[in-house]
Amino acid sequence: MHPLDSTRALMDGLGSEANLCVKCGSRSVGLCAPLDVAALDDMSGESERLSLDARDTIFHQGDTARHVYTLTEGMARLTRVLPDGRQSVIGFRFSGDILGFTPAAEHAFGAEMLTRGMVCRLDRKRLEQLFRRYPALERRFLDLCVKELAASQDHILALGRFSAEERVAAFLVSLAEAQERRGRAGPVFDLPATRADIGEFLGLTLETVSRAISAFRKRGWIRLHGHSGIELLDREALVSLGSGDGADAA
């Protein structure tokens, strides 16, 4: 994977285009693709839809991991809290992504909505049964997991080696790509994450994120539309800055 894809893949998360909830989505793509009709009926019998507002919690860090979730609408953030209260945003998730899948007893991180939206949840024990009955489903989870692992490693690279502006540029590009891959084709993209959220994701303070965004704006690379809209005017510049082929090193 090219480092450019870093945050892109990261934000894609466990299950781009995947869909656990048959009621809520297409039967022809995503997780369910390898399954036959009987399997789909098995799954749809147990999944529940939940409607959520912005800032609602999907699950808390430390909660017993009873369910696996599919985000079918909206955007969420995954957060991890340290004993001393420091907090970090582990990643962002979009419609189609899977949340909270883990073999551990408890969720290692919390998940909260950034926008209003919808999730489908499936009982974890039910999923285990489905794994036994439909091995192809388990294979799909393994592929997604390895993919997300690669994305996490790219994010580690970014956090360890990228400057503030490089990180913000990579983030903006990947945000745009994530939304494009989900059909939002317009020049203006949603930016539901606050500067604080972005900062906690990128290992920066909210002020530093703001300064980077201001710098891009002053260079004519982006245009802001209110507090939750952003337009990429010079995508090339952002991609170049955010992909680690910076002119400074090389």
Add this chain to the structure above:
Amino acid sequence: MHPLDSTRALMDGLGSEANLCVKCGSRSVGLCAPLDVAALDDMSGESERLSLDARDTIFHQGDTARHVYTLTEGMARLTRVLPDGRQSVIGFRFSGDILGFTPAAEHAFGAEMLTRGMVCRLDRKRLEQLFRRYPALERRFLDLCVKELAASQDHILALGRFSAEERVAAFLVSLAEAQERRGRAGPVFDLPATRADIGEFLGLTLETVSRAISAFRKRGWIRLHGHSGIELLDREALVSLGSGDGADAA
């Protein structure tokens, strides 16, 4: 997972105590545990042992992912290179860990030995066949993968939120734990990674790592034994500093 386990779990990697290579290890633990004798014979037929010196490359970033490896002896580092030449150490691996498992066509990172050691390699196509024949094996890979993903997220947290000394403390503790879990019980642990390796893993320069280690030494927390031995004198202090319950925040 407690943040304390951050680097520990990370360094554990895909497959603590796992063993792909039947010739080289026990049949009663690790990856092969869920398999029966027939499966083990299937696997042992195709795995090869390779002996490697320090600094030898196991595989390069970008290589076609033809094999999956088990590190049976020694310590290795995983590295990822950016287009501009910046490099980052993604993680360290110890005997028993699995290397290079990916559903992608190419290895996303390179692997090099830090010490002399031994690896077993299994043809990837063969592994795919084994997955089909022994679903339990695939399930084990999925569990390991999710575990490593959680570890990566903890590392992301550390890179984004920890100070230099906190990161180095966490690293030293996890290194000791990784070696203890593999049987090395003495007070002096191997530290085959150079300051530069550690720095690239923790997102720091080698000088900053050196300064942190010197600071710990001057506080009486550790004692160095040559260039590759380290003794933890005040483990509590290191654990406390490295687990994010620092007195500074809270």
Add this chain to the structure above:
DNA sequence: CGCTATCTTGAAACGTGTCAATCACTGTGG
């Protein structure tokens, strides 16, 4: 229309990076 969140901007402090010199270990050859 005004309140509140969020964002922006500035100035100063701090931590880490950079560059450079010296030191210490380790392995080699005398």
Add this chain to the structure above:
DNA sequence: CCACAGTGATTGACACGTTTCAAGATAGCG
């Protein structure tokens, strides 16, 4: 067994980027 060379580690001084703290500006909402 010791001296030497080479690599890695340490330490210092300074520069730079990011954080911190503080003040205002802007957008969104009731």
